Amino acid sequence: MRITGYRSLVTQHDWGRPVGDVNGHISGTATQTDVLVLTTDVGLEGIGVGTHAEIDRVFPSIDGEDPRSVVALYDRMLARVFKLGHAGSVFGTIGAVDLALWDLKAKAADEPLWRLLGARNRHVPGYASALEIALADEQLAEVYGAFADRGYGAAKLKGGRYLDHDLRRLGILRDIFAVNSSAPGLMFDANESWHRSQAVRYVSRLEEQVDLTWVEEPVRRWDTAGMAAVRAGIRAGVASGENLTGIEQLRPLLDADALDIVQVGSSWGITHLLRAAALAHGHDLPVSPIGFTSVIAPAAAAVPNLLAVEVQDVKPPRGLSIDQEVADGGIVLGDAPGNGITVDEELLRALGEGQGWAEVAGPHVRPDRAGLRLVPEADGGALRPAHF
Structure with a gap:
């Protein structure tokens, strides 16, 4: 079996609501989802989900190769971009290709990927994370209530600017998920x-009223000393790692004892997840994948130190069918060979391009005052005092 080519497809994830975080949110209700299809000379096709803008740069390193050599091909892709590095869109492209390669490997073995990777249990524990920063309290309760109805007992809130606002909404989540847990996460x-x-002061105020499981990305992703300082100053655990592109970026945080939970971005692929999880396991730390985790849930099931995966929505992007179910407080994997993803390409062609994430007011653009506030803002939005 040899790799012969690829197709790039685009679909939309219709959230039914604006999504984002404390840095901003999209203006509409849908975001673009990119799909990569790798073709082979035996007719099998591998599906990867995620942006792959650098595919023309990366593809020559796998063209004509046997896709079952997935780990070796992952390293060939890294080697091909050696001089300029593998950050940002390059690492995302490698991740999308890696997802498609693992799908092909499992399909060639006629096995579901989770079983091929050695998992024993098809249930992957999860927590709800609806990217709900733009929602009013009533909408917040409705969206997270749908997760509680599916057995979830833990949830994550976006915030960090308005203390009273965040405390109120954490209370709403605590009440919602109390139906499934006497101590919701x-x-x-x-x-x-x-x-x-600012992180220590803000979280300390939250912890006066709420028992937080963890605080995620309190400071910049590379701020090893800052993460360690926050961890020493609060009761909650500190989680980070989703935006780190490579285990070499994760290692300094672990060496500094700066994290309680190691996070891995789902768009970085399965091989990165397995390597990051092994590194975390060597430090006796749990791992928690982030993002559109349906694509790496089969691999997460095989990770011995898995804590839980982030689940952002109860439905997949349009035109994608995934052999798994959001239920029982997590993701329940099916028995379809490969990663269980099938694509309705006719529907995708009819949809055209969707809205992207990188809006000026959206969550992928860092605001001017991020990291430059010492005190919580007033609910009206004015800084208090103005220059702090």
């Missing part, structure tokens, strides 16, 4: 918007 995500002193 409550996580809080600041998305790198704080500096270390």
Whole structure:
């Protein structure tokens, strides 16, 4: 079996609501989802989901190769971009290709990917994370109520600017998920918007009223000393790692004892997840994948130190069918060979391109004052005092 080519497809994830985080949110209700299809000379096709803008640069390293050599091909892709590095869109492209390669490997073996990778249990524990920053309290309760109806007992809130606002909404989540747990897991995500002193002060105020499980990305992703300082100053655990592109970026945080939970971005692929999880396991730390985790849930099932995967929505992007179910407080994997993803390409061609994430007011653009606030803002939005 040899790789012969690829197709790039585009679909839309219709959330039915604006999504984002403390840095901003999209103006509409749908975002673009990219799909990569690798073709072979035996008719099998591998599906990867995620942006792959650098595919023409990366593809020559796998063209004509046997896709079952997936780990070796992953390293060939890294080697091909050696001089300029593998950050950003390059690492995303490698991740999308890696997902498609693992899909092909499992299909060639006629096995579901989770079983091929050695998992024993098809249930992957999860927590709800609806990217709900733009929702009013009533909508917040409705969206997270749907997760509670599916057995979830833990959830994550986006925030970090308005203390009273965040406390109220954490209370709403606690009440919603109390139906499934006497002590619901409550996580809080600041998305790198704080500096270390602000993070400790803000979280300490939250912890006066709420028992937080972890605080996510309290400071910049590379701020090893800052992460360690926050971890020493609060009761909650510190989680980070989703935006780190390579285990060499993760290692300094582990060496500094700066994390309690190691996070891995789902768009970085399965091989990266397995390597990051092994590195975390060597430090006796749990791992928690982030993002559109349906694509790496089969691999997460095989990770010995898996804590839980983030689940952002109860339905997949349009035109994608995934042999798994959001139920029982997690993701329940099916028995279809490969990663269980099938694509309705006719529907995707009819949809055309969707809305992207990188809007000026959206969550992928860092605001001017991020990391430059010492105190919570007033509910009206004015800084208090103006220059702090």
